[in-house]
Amino acid sequence: MTPPAIVIIGGGPAGMSAAVAAATQGLSCTIIDEGFALGGQIYRKPTNPERAPAPHPRGEQLRAEVAKLAQQIQVRNGDNVWGIFDELRVAVTSPDQHTELLQPQALILAPGAHELVPPFPGWTLPGVMTPGAAQILIKTMGVAPGKRVLLAGTGPFLLAVACQLVDAGVHVVAVLEASSRPAWLSLPLHGFRTPEILAEGLAYLSKLDRAHVPVRYGRIVVAAQGETELNAVEHAPVDAEWFPDNNRIETEQVDTLLVGYGFVPRLQLAQMAGCNLELRPDVGGWIPIRDRNLATSVAGIFAAGDGAGVAGSLVAALEGQLAGMAAARFLGAIDEATFAAARDSIEQELARLKPLRRALDKISALQPGLMSLVRDDTIVCRCEEVTWREAREAVCAGSTTYRSLKMTSRAGMGACQGRFCWPFLSRLVAAEAKCSLADIGPPSARPPLGPITLGALAPEPRDK
Amino acid sequence: MTNTADVVVIGGGAIGASVAFALARRGASVTLLDASTPGRATSASAGGLWSLGESLGLGCGVILHTAQQGAGDGPAPLPRTLMDFLWASNLRFPSLAAELRTLCGIDIEAEAATGLLYLVYDEEQERHASRIIEWAGSDHGAVEKWAPQHIRDRDPLITHDLRSAIHFPGDNQVNPMLLTEALKRGACAKGARYLAEARVRALRCSNGRIVAVESDKGTIACGAVVNAAGAWGAQIARLAGIEIPIQPVRGQIICTEALRPGTLRSNLSTRDCYILQKAHGEVIIGSTTEYCDFNTEVRYEDMCSLAAGAIRAVPALRKVTLKRAWAGLRPGTPDELPILGAAAELENFFHATGGFRTGIVAAPLTGEVVAASVLGQTPEFPIEPFLASRFQRIYV
Numbered sequence: 068m069t070p071p072a073i074v075i076i077g078g079g080p081a082g083m084s085a086a087v088a089a090a091t092q093g094l095s096c097t098i099i100d101e102g103f104a105l106g107g108q109i110y111r112k113p114t115n116p117e118r119a120p121a122p123h124p125r126g127e128q129l130r131a132e133v134a135k136l137a138q139q140i141q142v143r144n145g146d147n148v149w150g151i152f153d154e155l156r157v158a159v160t161s162p163d164q165h166t167e168l169l170q171p172q173a174l175i176l177a178p179g180a181h182e183l184v185p186p187f188p189g190w191t192l193p194g195v196m197t198p199g200a201a202q203i204l205i206k207t208m209g210v211a212p213g214k215r216v217l218l219a220g221t222g223p224f225l226l227a228v229a230c231q232l233v234d235a236g237v238h239v240v241a242v243l244e245a246s247s248r249p250a251w252l253s254l255p256l257h258g259f260r261t262p263e264i265l266a267e268g269l270a271y272l273s274k275l276d277r278a279h280v281p282v283r284y285g286r287i288v289v290a291a292q293g294e295t296e297l298n299a300v301e302h303a304p305v306d307a308e309w310f311p312d313n314n315r316i317e318t319e320q321v322d323t324l325l326v327g328y329g330f331v332p333r334l335q336l337a338q339m340a341g342c343n344l345e346l347r348p349d350v351g352g353w354i355p356i357r358d359r360n361l362a363t364s365v366a367g368i369f370a371a372g373d374g375a376g377v378a379g380s381l382v383a384a385l386e387g388q389l390a391g392m393a394a395a396r397f398l399g400a401i402d403e404a405t406f407a408a409a410r411d412s413i414e415q416e417l418a419r420l421k422p423l424r425r426a427l428d429k430i431s432a433l434q435p436g437l438m439s440l441v442r443d444d445t446i447v448c449r450c451e452e453v454t455w456r457e458a459r460e461a462v463c464a465g466s467t468t469y470r471s472l473k474m475t476s477r478a479g480m481g482a483c484q485g486r487f488c489w490p491f492l493s494r495l496v497a498a499e500a501k502c503s504l505a506d507i508g509p510p511s512a513r514p515p516l517g518p519i520t521l522g523a524l525a526p527e528p529r530d531k
Numbered sequence: 532m533t534n535t536a537d538v539v540v541i542g543g544g545a546i547g548a549s550v551a552f553a554l555a556r557r558g559a560s561v562t563l564l565d566a567s568t569p570g571r572a573t574s575a576s577a578g579g580l581w582s583l584g585e586s587l588g589l590g591c592g593v594i595l596h597t598a599q600q601g602a603g604d605g606p607a608p609l610p611r612t613l614m615d616f617l618w619a620s621n622l623r624f625p626s627l628a629a630e631l632r633t634l635c636g637i638d639i640e641a642e643a644a645t646g647l648l649y650l651v652y653d654e655e656q657e658r659h660a661s662r663i664i665e666w667a668g669s670d671h672g673a674v675e676k677w678a679p680q681h682i683r684d685r686d687p688l689i690t691h692d693l694r695s696a697i698h699f700p701g702d703n704q705v706n707p708m709l710l711t712e713a714l715k716r717g718a719c720a721k722g723a724r725y726l727a728e729a730r731v732r733a734l735r736c737s738n739g740r741i742v743a744v745e746s747d748k749g750t751i752a753c754g755a756v757v758n759a760a761g762a763w764g765a766q767i768a769r770l771a772g773i774e775i776p777i778q779p780v781r782g783q784i785i786c787t788e789a790l791r792p793g794t795l796r797s798n799l800s801t802r803d804c805y806i807l808q809k810a811h812g813e814v815i816i817g818s819t820t821e822y823c824d825f826n827t828e829v830r831y832e833d834m835c836s837l838a839a840g841a842i843r844a845v846p847a848l849r850k851v852t853l854k855r856a857w858a859g860l861r862p863g864t865p866d867e868l869p870i871l872g873a874a875a876e877l878e879n880f881f882h883a884t885g886g887f888r889t890g891i892v893a894a895p896l897t898g899e900v901v902a903a904s905v906l907g908q909t910p911e912f913p914i915e916p917f918l919a920s921r922f923q924r925i926y927v
Contacts, residue, residue, distance in 0.1 A: 152831045168831060464716065465727030471567045474574055474708045482788065482854055511569070514829055514856045521787065522849035524838035 070170050071097040071141065073394050074157050076148050076336060077177035079107020080380045081372025081387035083129040085175045088391025088409075090139035092400045097141045097169065098133070099148050099159055101517065105130050107179055108199055109380045111206045118209025120234055129384070149515035151340040155367055158514070164523040173367045173394040176337055177387060180330035180351060180373035183433075185491050186447045186455070187440035188290040190326070194297025198228040198327040211237045213323025217300050219243040219288040220327040221431040226271040226282070228325065233278045240321055241281045243302055245309050245328070245437070248284035250430045257426035260419050264381075287311055289440055291324055300324050309436030329431050330377040331490050335512035337375070340365055346505045349428050350376035352490055353509040360393040360410070361386060369394055378424055382417060389413045438494050447495065448488040450481020458492065459499055467500040469493070469510045482518070485510030535752040536562040536724070538905055539744045540759055541731050541767055542884075544573035545707055545891050547759030548714035549898030550883050555721035557902055562753070563715065563723055564746050566730040570779070570827035572761050572890055575859020577784060577807055577815040578640075578707040579798055580624060580892040582617035583671055583699045584647045587663050589800045608666045612916045613868055617889055618671055619912055620896030621701060627895050628705075634720050637713035640706035640810040647702035648682065648797040650844055651695045656802060660697050672701040686796050688847050704798055704807055707891045714894070731760075734770040740879050741771060755879040755905050762825070762860035764870070764884030773876050775919050777885055779825050780863035782818035783833045785841075788852040789813050795845065803840025806848075813854065816841040820888075822863075829856045863887050871897060871917040872904045881905050882919055 073089050075082045078100030086096045098105065104112040110126020113119030133140055143159070150158040155174050160166045182197040184190065194213065198220070201212040216232055217240045218225050229242050244251070258265040275282060285304055289311050292299040300319050303311035330351055337355035338344065343364035345356050354376045355363045363370050371390035372383035389410060396406040441447065443456040453476050461476040469485060472478055478492060479485030485492075489510045497504050540551045543565025551563040581589070587608045608614065628641040651660045660676065667674040677696045682689055689696075719725055729748035734741050734756065743752045760767040762779035789812030798807040808814045816837050834856050842849045862884050864870060870885035883901040886893050900910035 150831065153828070156831065158831060465565070465725055467727060468567050470569070470574070471727065475712050484855070514831075514834065515853055518852050520849065521785075521838040521842055521851055521853055524835045524853070525842050525849070527849075 071095045072171060072398055073097070073173045073175060074099065074169050074171040075175040075177060076157070077107065077179055077372070077374065078102065078105040078142070078144070079109060079177060079179050079372060079383065080125075080129060081177035081179075081374070081383040081390070082107070082175070083133050084384045084387030085177060085371055085391035085394070086140045087129070087132045087136060088388045089395050090136040092392075092395040093139070094395055094398060094400050095139050095141075097143060097171070099143045099146050099157075101145065101147060103144055105133060105142060105144070108202070111203065113209070114207045115209050119206055120209070120231065122206075125380070125384075147517035147519065148336065149517045149519055151336055160519045160523045164520050166519070166523045173369065173397055174340070175390045175394055176340075176355075176368065176370040176374060177372045177383070177390070178333040178336055178374040180332050180377050181486065183328045183331050183351075183490055184326050184487070185328060185437050185440060186445050186488075187288065188442050188445050189292055189297070191446050191449060192291050192293045192297045193295070194293065194322055195291050195324045195326065198225055198325040201323070201325050202228050202231060205231050205235050209235065211235055212325070213321070214238060215240055215321045216323040216325060217241055217243070217288075217319055217321045218325045219300075219302065220329070221245045222327070222329050223268055223271070223427065225327060226268065226275065229280060230271050230274050233274060233280060239275075239278070239280045240319055241283055242275065243286040243288065244282060244284045245287045245305060245434070246284065246430045247307070251284065254423065254426055254430075258423040261423045264423055287437065288324065288326060289313070289316065292318075297322060297324055305436055307434075309434035310439055311436065328433060328437065330373060331486075332377060333374045333486075334509060335484070335486065335516050337363060337368070337370055338509065338512040339514065339516070340368055342368060342370070344509065347376060348504070349432065350378060360396070361390045362393060362397070367397065381420055382424065385413050385417050385420075433494075435498070438491065438498060441495065447492050448478035448481065450483050450488075451477040453478040455495070458495070462496050462499045467496060467502055468507055472496065479510055484513060484516075534749055536560050537754045538562075538757060539564060539751050539753040539755075540757040541744070542759035542761055542763075543711070543715065543725070543727075544571055544759065544761050545711045545714070545894040546761065546883050546886055546897055547757070548711045548718065549894040550757050550759055550901045551718040551723050552714045552721070553898035553902035554905065555718045555723040557906055559902075559906060561718060561723040562751055563718060563725045564729040564731060564744070564748070565725065565727050566747075567728065568763065570762070570825065570858060570860040572782075572859045572861045572886070573707050573711050575782065575784060575857055576707040576891050577805065577817050578705045578710070578809070578891055579647070579702070579805060579807060580621050580641075580704055581647050581699070581702040581798070581800070582621040582889070582892050583614065583667055583674065584649065584702050584800055585889045585892070586614035586617055587666055589649050589663070609867055610916070614671070616896060616912055617892050618701070620893050623895040624703070624705060631713040631717050635713055635716040637709055637716065639710045639713050642703045642705070642810070645703045645796065645798050645807070647699040648677070648686070648689075648799050649697040649699070650689070650693050650799060650801045651697070652693050652802065657694055660695065663697055667699075672699070674699055688795065688845050689799070690844055690846055702798065704809075705891065706810065710891065710894065714898075731767060731770065736771060736877065739877060741877060755881065757881045757883050757901060757905060759883040761884055761886070761890070762862045764862050764882065768874070768882070771874075771877055771880055773874055773880070775870055775882065775884075776865050776922055777870070778822060778863045779860035780887065781821050781823050781826065781858050781860055783829050783837070783856065783858045784815060784817035785834055785837050785856045786816070786854050787814040787848070788854045790851065799844055801840060801844045803843060804837050806841050806844055814848065814851070825860060827858045827860065829858050861887050862890070865922070869893060869897070869917050870919045871901055872914040873918070875920045875923075
């Protein structure tokens with residue numbers, strides 16, 4: 068089998084748009100996605116269509132466009148891309164542990180982002196999960212995550228998930244938004260060029276209002292309570308830097324708490340491929356450095372969507388298109404004039420979305436008060452069950468980088484390779500050691516990024 | 532904070548930490564300079580304490596110079612001096628572990644009864660195996676050949692498709708990261724100063740002596756300097772205008788998710804790889820031996836061959852989840868012996884590098900003999916075979 072011209076990793080809005088753009092120029096593409104169907108998190112397809120809500124129309128449309136180009140686009144769902152080796156070799160393992168090395172001429176990274184959850188007392192109790200996890204339950208299976216649900220964190224994603232819970236008949240007790248109400252009320256000033264997005268936001272708010280779900284601004288969860296599972300949540304009002312007022316704690320009896328403070332780009336593939344990185348807290352942390360054409364520092368590798376800086380699904384789809392066209396240009400399938408024209412129109416649309424996006428980033432920017440919730444016995448690395456006391460002792464003994472902290476405390480040594488703990492742990496370390504996040508650096512990315520067995524690397528001899 | 536020290540030790544790996552600990556225990560004022568460099572051998576090491584296995588040239592511990600000579604039935608052993616040195620160092624682990632536990636509360640996971648099993652798959656290896664037993668001699672514990680049934684009784688997951696195995700009862704294991712951390716903290720408990728992220732930029736010399744070390748964490752006036760920079764040892768020596776033949780030798784390693792502790796009782800060495808289960812439950816499979824400058828990337832092909840070698844030895848590993856692959860840089864020397872003791876060119880510059888595949892097992896004794904040389908005492912093990920000056924004799 069001849070290798071595809073382009074391998075696209077990730078089948079969300081960025082990956083699908085990239086495939087459509089490149090395939091339209093006659094190039095063969097393979098999309099590899101860990102999900103069972105294209106869509107990513109935002110446009111996830113139901114496995115149980117009778118019970119799950121109808122999928123998002125924009126997702127349906129992108130899936131249809133990909134399907135129309137089936138001659139050019141091969142889709143590999145359920146496969147695990149766990150390594151990028153030299154000369155653009157992509158290691159892919161299927162669920163039956165068959166491994167292949169694909170070597171395309173260009174690679175588009177569209178891995179998306181994962182959710183950001185700060186450590187706080189009780190956050191590892193069963194019943195505490197992310198809004199995204201609850202969304203998967205509803206979207207794919209039509210299963211409610213719990214009976215009485217509280218959402219807490221920041222950003223419009225909380226409102227979207229709250230509405231989906233309401234639609235699914237779940238009792239949503241409240242939505243706690245860390246930022247202040249005046250900050251959110253200022254959004255229309257920045258969003259007048261994108262009225263359709265503002266309208267979407269207002270629709271969420273009015274739906275919650277009709278369902279009598281209070282949205283309480285300027286409050287954060289400070290602790291989760293329960294012996295073996297969650298039964299109550301403590302929350303408190305915060306100041307502008309999100310430091311809670313512990314004299315005004317309220318307790319809410321709930322069986323489910325969904326906590327999400329935005330997203331972190333999934334950086335690891337770009338990192339493993341050797342792309343140069345930069346620290347951009349405004350878009351979620353470390354990202355690959357890209358030029359105007361979304362090319363990374365490694366020839367032939369492009370990056371699009373939330374995985375290269377969190378900006379939401381609309382930006383991701385546009386970036387996907389641009390990356391697909393740029394890869395087509397890189398491979399000589401289109402001329403410079405065609406490419407430049409396409410880029411101009413995509414850039415115009417990106418510019419229209421930008422002011423609202425920037426304003427949202429600012430409102431939802433993590434504040435230092437969120438890092439004040441950990442106690443000595445709070446677990447800060449879930450994989451290895453390392454407490455803040457253990458990590459802090461290692462920091463005090465001089466371990467102020469990911470590498471040395473991992474060696475001395477095991478924090479970040481687990482299967483997730485620091486992906487989940489490090490965004491917050493690095494901030495805790497920076498505060499404790501009085502150094503900058505840039506000095507501390509991102510966690511290293513090592514193969515395999517996803518789980519594979521030893522057998523996936525050693526095919527059984529056929530004669531046995 | 533004072534910026535003078537009797538001794539500055541450059542390198543915070545197992546060797547540097549051990550030298551700093553031994554010096555501090557002797558009452559010297561010590562500053563240990565560390566720089567968390569990717570590929571540091573201590574962090575990449577599996578922590579096998581295979582004093583015999585490695586010096587006899589077992590399995591994938593293919594010894595470079597002999598492999599290059601193309602010896603008949605497998606590699607020849609390294610010089611007896613190294614075996615004796617490593618054996619003496621290995622014997623120190625039980626008491627060192629106890630001392631460090633008391634001093635700083637860290638359990639270095641020095642296991643006393645794992646032992647090393649060298650799996651013999653075929654006739655050629657069988658011939659090599661009988662020579663190994665001969666080389667090991669009788670003064671290094673009861674090295675013996677085990678029959679397949681005996682192996683199965685002890686470690687039922689080991690392949691049945693083998694002829695025999697050689698058992699080295701004294702070759703156990705330790706957790707190299709905890710060893711290093713405990714030595715560091717032990718040194719500090721005895722008054723040493725530890726500076727993290729303190730990359731050395733220059734060595735200031737005057738009248739045939741080093742008078743100060745310039746680092747990212749300031750300049751330290753000092754009475755003596757120990758070069759424990761591992762694979763970077765030649766670069767540090769060069770700052771003092773001295774050439775030593777240290778070359779990084781990459782070792783790639785793969786590691787599984789944690790399995791129930793005790794799943795594998797023995798450390799295993801085969802022609803293809805070594806396999807050992809750590810106290811935490813992870814099984815570590817290593818390692819390649821290759822020159823590739825300071826490149827610490829992991830290669831797909833090497834991950835595959837390590838996995839295949841491990842599955843051959845322990846077929847049940849086929850279904851086990853792989854957690855991580857990484858690579859470290861061993862400090863290699865042309866004759867595979869470490870470089871220890873005084874540099875001939877400068878009167879107060881000492882080496883403690885070149886540990887190649889055996890830096891962890893050599894760490895306790897290396898600390899002792901280097902500390903003794905620095906302080907003008909007689910080392911308890913003769914250091915002459917390991918002096919850097921041997922290369923001038925050979926190569927000039």
